[in-house]
Amino acid sequence: MFVCVCKAISxxxxxxxxxxxxxxxxxxxxxxxxxxxxxxxHDFTQELIHQTLAAKLSYAA
Ligand code: FES
Incomplete structure (x- = not known):
């Protein structure tokens, strides 16, 4: 799914x-x-960063 339509970033x-x-x-x-x-x-990207970092940290633990 595209998050940033302007830059075509998924x-x-x-x-x-x-x-x-x-x-x-x-x-x-x-x-x-x-x-x-x-x-x-911007707001959705911030949330995606938060969720992905949380998953990354829990995977590393
Ligand atoms: S959707 Fe416009 S800057 Fe990302």
């Missing part, structure tokens, strides 16, 4: 970037350009 693209070390909104924006268009994807 939830999988964002999750992959997080798992590769881009662990906050600034890093995701720098890596993928998410949120640099209309900005409507």
């Amino acid at each position: 939830d999988k693209d964002i999750q992959t970037a997080i798992l590769d070390g881009a662990e906050d909104m600034e890093a995701i924006t720098r890596e993928l350009g998410v949120g640099t268009g209309c900005g409507t994807c």
Whole structure:
């Protein structure tokens, strides 16, 4: 599913970037350009970062 329509970035693209070390909104924006268009994807991207990091941490524990 596309999260950022402006940049054609999917939830999988964002999750992959997080798992590769881009662990906050600034890093995701720098890596993928998410949120640099209309900005409507910002809140969902933040939530996706939070959820993916929580899963990453629980998997590592
Ligand atoms: S949907 Fe992400 S910047 Fe517009």
